[in-house]
Amino acid sequence: MATYRIVLFYGFTPVKDPTAMRLWQRELAERWDLTGRVIVSPHGINATLGGTVENLKRYVKTTKQYPGLEKIDVKWSAGTGADFPRLSVKERPELVAFGVPDEIKVTADGVVGGGEHLSPAQVNELVSERGEDVVFFDGRNAFEAQTGRFADAVVPDVRTTHDFVAEIESGKYDHLKDKAVVTYCTGGVRCEILSVVMKNRGFGEVYQIDGGIVRYGEAYGSKGHWKGSLYVFDQRGAVHFDEHSQSLGQCIVCGTTTDRFRNCADAACTTQRLGCEECVPGPGFADRCPECVAARDEWLQRV
Numbered sequence: 001m002a003t004y005r006i007v008l009f010y011g012f013t014p015v016k017d018p019t020a021m022r023l024w025q026r027e028l029a030e031r032w033d034l035t036g037r038v039i040v041s042p043h044g045i046n047a048t049l050g051g052t053v054e055n056l057k058r059y060v061k062t063t064k065q066y067p068g069l070e071k072i073d074v075k076w077s078a079g080t081g082a083d084f085p086r087l088s089v090k091e092r093p094e095l096v097a098f099g100v101p102d103e104i105k106v107t108a109d110g111v112v113g114g115g116e117h118l119s120p121a122q123v124n125e126l127v128s129e130r131g132e133d134v135v136f137f138d139g140r141n142a143f144e145a146q147t148g149r150f151a152d153a154v155v156p157d158v159r160t161t162h163d164f165v166a167e168i169e170s171g172k173y174d175h176l177k178d179k180a181v182v183t184y185c186t187g188g189v190r191c192e193i194l195s196v197v198m199k200n201r202g203f204g205e206v207y208q209i210d211g212g213i214v215r216y217g218e219a220y221g222s223k224g225h226w227k228g229s230l231y232v233f234d235q236r237g238a239v240h241f242d243e244h245s246q247s248l249g250q251c252i253v254c255g256t257t258t259d260r261f262r263n264c265a266d267a268a269c270t271t272q273r274l275g276c277e278e279c280v281p282g283p284g285f286a287d288r289c290p291e292c293v294a295a296r297d298e299w300l301q302r303v
């Protein structure tokens with residue numbers, strides 16, 4: 001029996017020919033029967049792939065031969081071989097869609113002008129030294145924070161990464177401009193950009209966590225500043241770092257603790273809501289979410 005794993009990594013380095021890199025990545029992933037998604041941009045690569053251990057090792061070793069990707073931090077986790085329905089390899093203007101491709105400058109050493117990287121241990125040192133002067137800032141889509149987040153974290157009101165720039169420029173977070181702001185996201189890639197965006201807009205002391213929630217959770221489980229489970233977009237749905245970990249999420253129907261995000265009844269809607277096994281046994285809710293109901297009411301009033 002083969003052993004399956006999932007790898008998650010990103011690397012920021014100048015990519016002169018993203019099309020060539022996309023074709024190369026697709027060729028490697030197909031050669032070794034990997035599924036999942038890879039995004040390539042002029043700034044680098046971001047990948048989440050599943051497959052057998054042997055094949056993933058071959059893929060990672062080969063990918064690391066690309067200049068600037070020698071030092072990528074690859075996160076390994078358990079897989080089933082069926083974690084992703086297919087392979088998607090895409091070329092985009094940005095690795096994460098903040099909508100600021102021209103603001104981001106990348107060298108072989110990574111992103112220029114981002115927040116200082118802290119190891120999980122350094123995060124804890126910062127909090128114990130500076131106390132309430134330190135604020136955790138969630139770099140994910142707001143719904144992801146429903147099941148888990150850092151203690152007392154600020155969770156911006158964003159549906160997608162694209163909303164971040166307007167949210168930060170709104171003035172809502174200006175009181176954090178002289179605080180020590182620790183940005184965090186799943187594996188760290190979103191904070192590489194978010195921290196640049198924040199620093200460029202007047203936030204004086206911005207940090208990011210090396211390897212994101214994944215590395216912090218591996219180091220401290222439920223015994224640090226992270227609370228709850230980690231949302232992941234693949235079939236696993238949620239990751240628990242130890243046996244004491246409990247989701248912060250509640251079923252919207254009955255209130256029981258759950259980290260099961262379910263789809264909206266409207267197939268075109270991307271809203272995810274929490275529904276427990278009993279209330280929402282299938283892949284989605286039977287009804288549509290308030291947001292798409294409201295959008296339709298608005299549309300009906302206009303016609």
Ligand SMILES: [Zn+2]
Nearest residue numbers: 251254276279
């Ligand atoms: Zn329920």
Ligand SMILES: [Zn+2]
Nearest residue numbers: 264269289292
């Ligand atoms: Zn909906």
